[in-house]
Amino acid sequence: MSLAGGQKTIEEQIKEAIEKSVADSTAEVGGDGRHFEIQVISPVFEGKRTLEKQRIVYAALNDLMAGSNAPVHAIARLETLVPE
Numbered sequence: 001m002s003l004a005g006g007q008k009t010i011e012e013q014i015k016e017a018i019e020k021s022v023a024d025s026t027a028e029v030g031g032d033g034r035h036f037e038i039q040v041i042s043p044v045f046e047g048k049r050t051l052e053k054q055r056i057v058y059a060a061l062n063d064l065m066a067g068s069n070a071p072v073h074a075i076a077r078l079e080t081l082v083p084e
Helices: 010-021 050-060
Strands: 026-031 035-041 074-081
Touching: 010 026, 010 035, 010 050, 050 074
Parallel strands: 035 074
Antiparallel strands: 026 035
């Protein structure tokens, strides 16, 4: 759901950033507007350790989490999966 004037919600921005950066991914994002729960599915995660998978996702979100006025303050839950 976009905001008035065509602005994207933070959830939409997170989803877009992940799906642009993580190859062949689908992302589901929920949260309270400050803390988010994210599930990402991508074949890129195959054979990688949990920390490596999380780093891939956090790298995609760097611009949304950097600085004192960043719209994303915390990821409450991050789940990274390989497609079945």
